[in-house]
Amino acid sequence: MTSHSQSSTGPRHLRAAAILLAATTAAALLAGCSDSSSSSDTPNGSASSTGGKSKPKDPLAGAAPKSGTVVVGSNNFAESVVLMDVYGEALKAKGINVQYKPDIGTREITYGLVKNGSVTVLPEYNGSLLSYLDKTAAPTSIEATTAAIEAKLDPSLTMLDPAAAEDKDSLTVNAQTAAKYHLTSQSTIADLAKVGGQIVVGGSPEFQKRQQGLPGLKSQYGLTPKSFKPLDAGGPLTVSALKDNSVQAADVFTTDASITREKFVTLQDPKKLFGFANVQPMVSKAGLTPDAVAALNAVSAKLDTQALLSMDDQVQNQKKDPLDVAQAWLKSVGLGG
Amino acid sequence: MSGGAGFFDIPSDLQHSYAGLIGIHMQEAMIPVGIGLAVALPLGQLCVRFRWLYPPVLWVTTVLYAIPSLTFFVFLIDYTGATRTTVMIPLTVYSLVVLVPAIVDGVRSVPQDTLSAATAMGLGPVQRYLQVQLPLAVPAIIAGLRVATASSISLVSVGALIGNQGALGNLLQDAILYHRSNLALNSVVTIAVLAVLTDIVLVLLRMALTPWLPRSGKAAGRAARATAVEPSTEAALLEDAAS
Amino acid sequence: MSLFQFISDFFRDNANWHGAYGIPHRLLEHVEYSLIxxxxxxxxxxxxxxxxGHTGRGGNALALVATAARALPSYGLLVLMFFWLGLGLTPVMIPLVALAVPPILVTTYEAMRTLDPAPVDAARGMGMGPAAVLFQVELPSALPLVLSGLRSAAIQVVSTTAIAATVxxxxxGRFVVDGLYQQNYTIVVGGATLIAGLALVTIALFWLVGRFVVSPGVRGRR
Incomplete structure (x- = not known):
C-alpha cells in the first residue's frame, strides 16, 4: 500500500535498497516482527473457532477478519486485482476501513472464504459464478442470472448490482489452428469439436474439472480434446503455450490484450456455456453497512467494458501498478477520494 | 520507464515495499535457523555424550532432509493453515538437520589431549564444554550455519506456492500475473544477494570468534566447499578434515 | 479429517491410477525429468x-561456484527462465542442473584431494600407467564420497522437480499444483506424499548401489 504515492524516482529506491541491505540482518528482522502482528496475514488454526466445530475443517480455508473492517479480496489474475482495487478504493473514499486480500486463488478457494466471512467483498463475474453454483442453469438475461445466483447462493451471501463491464472466459484458438481448420471469428466451438481429437486444450488447472471448462465443452458441444494442458488463468503461460502451438486452443479472457496482438481467434459460444460475465460484487451480508453497499453499487453503475479494457491494458501492457490504475479511473468518474 | 514498472516498484497487491519484503523474507528465513541452532546445541551435546545416540539421529535427520519443502508445506497446511508459520516449521527442521551433525563433529574433533589439559587445569564438565569444546567447534558450527542460512533464504520463496507466504518469492507470482519479468529477476537477484551477504557475515563472525585460526587457507576453503553439500555428506567431509 | 485420511483417500481413488493424468504416468515423467x-x-x-581434484587446481573457484549456486532460489530461476526461454523442458532443466552440479562437483573434487597417497604410489611402483592409476586405483577409492555427492544431488533434484508443474x-508436482488450484486437498497431499516417497526410495537406491559397487577394501576404511 506504499507504492501508490507518486511514481518514485529510481535513485531514491536504489539508495533505500542499499541502506537496507546493509542493515538487513538486524534491523529488518525487527521491522518484520513488529509488522507481522498488525499485517493482513491470517493467524493460524485458532481462528477456526468462529467457523463452528461440527463442520469438517477445510485446511485450505482461511480465518475470519477483525470486525469493523471490510475485507476486499481478489482471484489470482491481474484483472481481478484491478477490480479489487477499484471497489476497495471506492470504499476507502467513503471513509470505510478496508483491508485487501489479493491473489487468493481460484473461485474454488475464494467462494469458501467469502462464505466463512474472512472476505467481505469479492469482485465476481455473474455467469461464471452461476455456472460454479449450478451446472445446468442457462439464463437469458442479466437479471435472470442474478436471480439464479441468489437462489443457489449461501444464505449469508448476496450479490450487489452488476456492472455493464463484461469479461468472459472463452475458448480461443491460435492463428495456426485457425488457418489449418479454416476457423474465423464467426466459427463456433462446435466447429472445433469436429476436429477435437487433434486439439490440445489449455487452461488453468481447475478448467479441467469445472462446468465452464472441459465438462461443459463436452456436454454442450461434444468437444473431447486429445488432451488437456494445465496452464494459468489466462496469464503468460497460456499466451506462450498458444503462441508456440503446444496447445491449439485455450481458455482466454475476452478482455485479454493478447487476442488482438497475437491474432488469436475467439470461437463463438452459441449455447452460452460461458454465459454472461458481467462484473458483479459478491458480498457477505453481515459485513457491510448501507453506505458501503451504496458505494460499491456506485462503482458498478460506472464500470463498463471499455473502462475494463483500458485498465487491463494499462496494467498488462503499460505495466502500471493496478492500484494506481484503479485510483486514476475512480477519479475520472468522480468516485475518487 | 513509466509509472510502476521499475525494477524496485513492487506491485501494490503484495502490500509491502521492497524493504518490507526483504524484512519479512529475512524474518521467515532466519527465525528457523535461530530456533534450529537453539535446539541443535543441546541435542548435539547429547549425541556427543551418548555415542550410541548419534547413528539413529543421523538416520532420522537424513530422512527428514529428504522430504521436499513443498511436501512439508502442504502437510502442515492441515495444522497451521497457509501462514508464515507453515513456511517456518520445515525450515526449522532443515536447519536442525544440518546443524546437529556439524555440531557433533565439531565438538568431537577436539583432540583428547586438549580435553585432558582442560581437566588438569581444574575445569568441570560444563566449563570445559563452554570454554574449550564449544569455541574450538565454532568453525564447524559456522560451516553448518552457512548451509542452513543459504538454503533457508532460498527456500522461503517456495512459500509463494502456498498462498503468498513466500515474501520475495511472491514477486515471482506477480511477475507471472502482470507479465513483468523484471519482478522475477528482482526476486532471484535479491534472494541471491541476501544469501551471499549473510554468508559473508557468517564468515566474518567466524574470523572474529576464532582469532587463532589462519584467516584464509585450506580449512576455510574446505568449509566453503562443504557448504554446497547436504548434511551427512558434509559430516563425512568434516570427519575427513578432522582426521 | 486427519492428514492420513486425505492420503489414504488419494491412494484409494481408482481414477488416480489410470491414464495420462494418473499416478504411474506422472511418476514416470517425474523420474524422467530427474534423470535427465x-x-x-x-x-x-x-x-x-x-x-x-586430480591436479589440485581451482579449489577456491569451486568454493565460489558452490556458494553462488546454493544462493540461487530454484523456483525463482525457473520463473525467470520461463520469461526468457518460454515453455518447454529447457527452462526446467536449468534450475535443476544448477541445483545438482555443486554437490557432485564439490564431493568429487574433495574425494580426489583426500585420496590416500600410499596406494597411488604403490600402484605407480607396480608399473601402472596414469590411466590405469586413475581408473583402477584413484576412482575406486574416491567412489564412496563421489556416490554421496551424487546421492545428495539426486535427492535435491527429485524433490525440486515438483516445480516443473508450475510451468x-x-x-x-502436477498433483500438488492442480490440487491447490482446484481446492482439492486430497490430491495436494497425495502428490506431496508421492514426492517424499520417491526421495526416500532414492536414498535407499544409493545405499544399495554403495553396498554393491564400492570395493570391500575401500568400504572397510570408513
Missing amino acids: ALGIAAGIALPVGLVT SLGGL
Whole structure:
C-alpha cells in the first residue's frame, strides 16, 4: 500500500535498497516482527473457532477478519486485482476501513472464504459464478442470472448490482489452428469439436474439472480434446503455450490484450456455456453497512467494458501498478477520494 | 520507464515495499535457523555424550532432509493453515538437520589431549564444554550455519506456492500475473544477494570468534566447499578434515 | 479429517491410477525429468571435479561456484527462465542442473584431494600407467564420497522437480499444483506424499548401489 504515492524516482529506491541491505540482518528482522502482528496475514488454526466445530475443517480455508473492517479480496489474475482495487478504493473514499486480500486463488478457494466471512467483498463475474453454483442453469438475461445466483447462493451471501463491464472466459484458438481448420471469428466451438481429437486444450488447472471448462465443452458441444494442458488463468503461460502451438486452443479472457496482438481467434459460444460475465460484487451480508453497499453499487453503475479494457491494458501492457490504475479511473468518474 | 514498472516498484497487491519484503523474507528465513541452532546445541551435546545416540539421529535427520519443502508445506497446511508459520516449521527442521551433525563433529574433533589439559587445569564438565569444546567447534558450527542460512533464504520463496507466504518469492507470482519479468529477476537477484551477504557475515563472525585460526587457507576453503553439500555428506567431509 | 485420511483417500481413488493424468504416468515423467537433470549435471560435474581434484587446481573457484549456486532460489530461476526461454523442458532443466552440479562437483573434487597417497604410489611402483592409476586405483577409492555427492544431488533434484508443474509440465508436482488450484486437498497431499516417497526410495537406491559397487577394501576404511 506504499507504492501508490507518486511514481518514485529510481535513485531514491536504489539508495533505500542499499541502506537496507546493509542493515538487513538486524534491523529488518525487527521491522518484520513488529509488522507481522498488525499485517493482513491470517493467524493460524485458532481462528477456526468462529467457523463452528461440527463442520469438517477445510485446511485450505482461511480465518475470519477483525470486525469493523471490510475485507476486499481478489482471484489470482491481474484483472481481478484491478477490480479489487477499484471497489476497495471506492470504499476507502467513503471513509470505510478496508483491508485487501489479493491473489487468493481460484473461485474454488475464494467462494469458501467469502462464505466463512474472512472476505467481505469479492469482485465476481455473474455467469461464471452461476455456472460454479449450478451446472445446468442457462439464463437469458442479466437479471435472470442474478436471480439464479441468489437462489443457489449461501444464505449469508448476496450479490450487489452488476456492472455493464463484461469479461468472459472463452475458448480461443491460435492463428495456426485457425488457418489449418479454416476457423474465423464467426466459427463456433462446435466447429472445433469436429476436429477435437487433434486439439490440445489449455487452461488453468481447475478448467479441467469445472462446468465452464472441459465438462461443459463436452456436454454442450461434444468437444473431447486429445488432451488437456494445465496452464494459468489466462496469464503468460497460456499466451506462450498458444503462441508456440503446444496447445491449439485455450481458455482466454475476452478482455485479454493478447487476442488482438497475437491474432488469436475467439470461437463463438452459441449455447452460452460461458454465459454472461458481467462484473458483479459478491458480498457477505453481515459485513457491510448501507453506505458501503451504496458505494460499491456506485462503482458498478460506472464500470463498463471499455473502462475494463483500458485498465487491463494499462496494467498488462503499460505495466502500471493496478492500484494506481484503479485510483486514476475512480477519479475520472468522480468516485475518487 | 513509466509509472510502476521499475525494477524496485513492487506491485501494490503484495502490500509491502521492497524493504518490507526483504524484512519479512529475512524474518521467515532466519527465525528457523535461530530456533534450529537453539535446539541443535543441546541435542548435539547429547549425541556427543551418548555415542550410541548419534547413528539413529543421523538416520532420522537424513530422512527428514529428504522430504521436499513443498511436501512439508502442504502437510502442515492441515495444522497451521497457509501462514508464515507453515513456511517456518520445515525450515526449522532443515536447519536442525544440518546443524546437529556439524555440531557433533565439531565438538568431537577436539583432540583428547586438549580435553585432558582442560581437566588438569581444574575445569568441570560444563566449563570445559563452554570454554574449550564449544569455541574450538565454532568453525564447524559456522560451516553448518552457512548451509542452513543459504538454503533457508532460498527456500522461503517456495512459500509463494502456498498462498503468498513466500515474501520475495511472491514477486515471482506477480511477475507471472502482470507479465513483468523484471519482478522475477528482482526476486532471484535479491534472494541471491541476501544469501551471499549473510554468508559473508557468517564468515566474518567466524574470523572474529576464532582469532587463532589462519584467516584464509585450506580449512576455510574446505568449509566453503562443504557448504554446497547436504548434511551427512558434509559430516563425512568434516570427519575427513578432522582426521 | 486427519492428514492420513486425505492420503489414504488419494491412494484409494481408482481414477488416480489410470491414464495420462494418473499416478504411474506422472511418476514416470517425474523420474524422467530427474534423470535427465542428474545426467546433465553429472556429465558436467564429474569430469570437472575429477580433473580439478586430480591436479589440485581451482579449489577456491569451486568454493565460489558452490556458494553462488546454493544462493540461487530454484523456483525463482525457473520463473525467470520461463520469461526468457518460454515453455518447454529447457527452462526446467536449468534450475535443476544448477541445483545438482555443486554437490557432485564439490564431493568429487574433495574425494580426489583426500585420496590416500600410499596406494597411488604403490600402484605407480607396480608399473601402472596414469590411466590405469586413475581408473583402477584413484576412482575406486574416491567412489564412496563421489556416490554421496551424487546421492545428495539426486535427492535435491527429485524433490525440486515438483516445480516443473508450475510451468505446465508433468511430474508429481502436477498433483500438488492442480490440487491447490482446484481446492482439492486430497490430491495436494497425495502428490506431496508421492514426492517424499520417491526421495526416500532414492536414498535407499544409493545405499544399495554403495553396498554393491564400492570395493570391500575401500568400504572397510570408513
